[in-house]
Amino acid sequence: MFATDFLRQVRLTVVIPTYNEADNLPGMAEALLDLPLPGLQLLVVDDNSPDGTGAVAEELVQRYNACGSARPRIAVLHRAGKAGLGTAYVEGMRKALDDGADFVAQMDADFSHSPRYIPQMLGVMLAAGADVVIGSRYVPGGSLDEGWGAWRRFISWWANLYSRMILGLRIRDMTAGFKLWRRQALLDIGLDNIRSNGYSFQVEMAYLCEKLGFRLVEIPIHFEDRRIGQSKLDIPVKIESAWRTWQIRWRYRHLHRRP
Ligand SMILES: Nc1nc2c(ncn2[C@@H]2O[C@H](COP(=O)(O)OP(=O)(O)OP(=O)(O)O)[C@@H](O)[C@H]2O)c(=O)[nH]1
Ligand SMILES: [Mg+2]
Secondary structure, eight states: OOHHHHHHHOOEEEEEEESSOTTTHHHHHHHHHTSSOTTEEEEEEEOOOTTOHHHHHHHHHHHHGGGOOSSOSEEEEEOSSOOOHHHHHHHHHHHHHHTTOSEEEEOOSSSSSOTTHHHHHHHHHHHHTOSEEEEESSSTTOEEOTTOOHHHHHHHHHHHHHHHHHHTOOOSOTTOOOEEEEHHHHHHHOGGGOOOOHHHHHHHHHHHHHHTTOOEEEEEOEEOOOSSSOOOOOHHHHHHHHHHHHHHHHHTTTOOOOO
16 A cells, blocks of 8 residues: 555544643644544543633534544534543543544643644654654754743753652653654553643653553754634642652552553
8 A cells, every 4th residue: 555545544533632722722623634644533621611612513524524534524522621631631531432533642632732743753664663752842953942941941851850850761852742653552541540630640651651661762843832712721730740640650660661
């Protein structure tokens, strides 16, 4: 099969958790569905956002699924209330696997992660035979929004160093929320085991990748500041992430690489 045929048929689901992202979601959907990947599906996991993101997502379903394609281009998972980033990803990824996705991407709704990297991530995954590809701010060529002040840069740098040191990992961007997973990698991780919410969800998943001996590639990305709206990951989430790192280390102390 030619590479272009493969890319036309590839079943890739992009899971995006949303809480109050009504202004960002239509643009994200358009950018994702414009990519040269007709088998790409967007799965929105919304927590009954007060700004009506859930209703916006349903309008997008009507708009983009009307063309009669076999696999819906957009699906929505509505949850009753704000239950955290980690559980949103677990539920979304589980649904993506149940629906037969071969590849699952995870990213934020706010354009911090540009959709244009997705074909590149898929290409790298296939060429390198990787289990997971990480869109990384902290490998050579990666960069942060110029608008980030010194304090924010320091906190992000510190969070990375902290979790890398405690967990003894080589991954450069431990809190990266932009990843592409091979189906089998998520099955091997066992999503039912994941306990972390917030930033520590990313740390727990990264830790399991290394512990299980996954083939992992970090590609450089430019991380933009959110375009519209406010951050949902507040101080309590950051504190939770700090102590969860120790919990992750303890919980998986007997875990061995997959054969
Ligand atoms: N479903 C769901 N989505 C969430 C929750 N918390 C955050 N999100 C989404 O997770 C993504 C990341 O959250 P952000 O608020 O952008 O976190 P952040 O990138 O650290 O903060 P900013 O730098 O301000 O963007 C966004 O798409 C949010 O809408 C939640 O409890 N439930
Ligand atoms: Mg963000």
